[in-house]
Amino acid sequence: MQIKTVIQFLETVAPPSYQESYDNCGLLTGSADWECRGMLCTLDTLENIVDEAIGKKCNLIVAHHPVIFSGIKKLNGKNYVERTVIKAIKNDIAIYAIHTSLDNVISGVNKRFADKIGLRNIQIIFPKKEILRKLVVYAPLPNAEDVRNAIFKAGAGEIGNYNECSFSSEGNGTFNPQENAKPFIGEFGKRETVREEKIEVIFPNYLQHKIVAAMKAAHPYEEVAYDILPLGNIHENVGSGIIGELNEETEETVFLKIIKQTFGLSVIRHTGLLNKKIKKIAVCGGAGSFLIRNAIAAGADFYITSDIKYHEFFDADNQIVIADIGHWESEQFTIDLLFDILVAKFPTFAVLKSALSTNPVQYFS
């Protein structure tokens, strides 16, 4: 199996077009054409992780964080990023980073986080815009159903918990076949008028190539008339953070103990407790200060995330409890998530979890 097979699969789970604008997801070193000998799942790629991959005969590291993040201008080993990249290249190790593409899908990083604390009725806190598009295609009436079926099969027409959503209207299409045309209906040099169905469907941007190809394959016309339109709609299953409910209202201190135990923490930094029972919980793995206001607006009693700065804690403003559990701690289960995703797809292949903690933060107690 080639590395591109793994990448193509990962990109159906977490499409690269869902990543944040500042991010650098994708294949960072190596070639997609290489034969994959084994995969190592990790949160971060450091020199010792590359060593671990070499030792375990894995030539593909599937990492959450991209080790090349803000660009590299020199490559002479003066810092850990350069040394890691050099070591990977010298040893023919491919590094693939999935980062915010996996953060932003509802089945991703935050779902695993929410599952760990038993949240139900989960929703994305801040759904993403500008990833949905509309396809409008015109097909002669007898062929419209075939075209509709083909584009549904390619993934168009999903809205929330519904699939095969479309709208159709009928009208007249005209065309006049010119020199070299091979028309399905009509004659050279004569304007033809045909009863056609206009089919409209919504789709996520990453499926465009597949859907257009399926549409053209199913359509009888030599030249298919169609429009791709950008939409301002949000995608409710793609975006930042997850909010959900505990099974029952819980005392704040009891909940803090549950978090401490679940995430293996020695300490939790949090804002003042509100002395009420809590049920609605917001979570965001990794740096989540940008979502404080959205978590409050969504009615969360408690927001668990990391990398909160001193002044950002004030934004809790007696409306919510913010708990900062540490960046690595909040994303530690992402390694299991990557492992589970890959093993489910490639059950007979060598998929391994890194045995090393990459947490750069230590606590002295």
Ligand SMILES: [Zn+2]
């Ligand atoms: Zn992170």
